[in-house]
Amino acid sequence: MVEKTSHFDEQQIIEAVIDPSSLDVPSRRHLWECPECRAQKAALENRLARFGQISREQTTIEFRKPEIFQHESAGIFSIFKLIWEISPVFRMGVVFASLLILLLTPLTLKKDMIYTLDRVYEEMRQDDEFMNEVEKLEDTPFPHSYVEVAAPGDDKRETPSPGARNDGMTEDGGPRNA
């Protein structure tokens, strides 16, 4: 009890500053009655408060205010960015979709290649048909119907080549001497 009625030591002063309610009743009574101990406590509190005050003054500056919802006036990229930043599910979805595209792209390319080869084969086949027609035309330069209506002995005669001059006939097919 004697200790409680004597002045506070450093430890008690600090404890009183930290949490006055943690002091026991005699100590609280002493603190209430003793101006010297109250002054010590107040001096320490003042220094701590001054420290805090200067610290706050020194850190009170102009700064860029944080913004979360600026996307409301911005484009779709900002919305994408915001969702990307806050949603792990969205991030995983985007990564999964990217992987899927990467995996499927070779298949798509291969399909394109097959399609291209088919087209080449088709064009080659059409070319072959065309060449066959050309060869047939070279074998029989006159149309088939013309060959059928010609005279039976005509095929023994020399087939005039286009543009060859026939001196025995006029240009309209009549005899030159008529």
Added chain:
Amino acid sequence: MNTREDFEPSVSPAQGDQVAALVEQARAGSASAFEKLMVMHRDEIFRLVFFRIRSRMDSEDLTQDVFMSAFKYLPQLKESDRFRPWLYRIALNRVHDFHRKNKLLAFFGITDEREQADVPDVEPHRDPSALDGVIRHEFWVRVKELSKRFSKMEREVFFLRFVDDMNLREIALTLKRSESAVKTHLYRAIRKFKEDSALSDFLEGEWHGGKD
């Protein structure tokens, strides 16, 4: 003369109720409620970060990051009345991550070994009580010296209590420690603060100078 009221938390019970109501609305999906919460807390969060980093640009980025994280993880906050300690914990974690990243980059030689600046890279708002350049520099050197004397936990507890103006319960929630552990760390920190005669002289001189 300062009274005990100077050490009471800066958030009154009425404000606490308002914050809790806004948190509930924000958790229900109200963007405007979260915007209000952000406006209410952005200055103190920036101050917390800036006091520990002393670079305005980095502090701005980290403050933005803190609120992005808060927005993202708000649905996980179970008790609305613990929003402030929860937000402070996010901010402290971001500050620790920042220091850790800087150390790592310096270790691999990606960036220069950069000691934390003694003095912040910007001047505070000018007002009649603001310190001039020399005294300001002296103050920050003293703060750095004091920080070196503290253990990590003593430093956190001391600055949260007297710079960020949190009460013991809020500090305990922020640091996930018991109140008695917080008191113990705070006790040790105040002892070291008292023993720092250079800082005491500075505060006494500045205090009386300010009074005159």
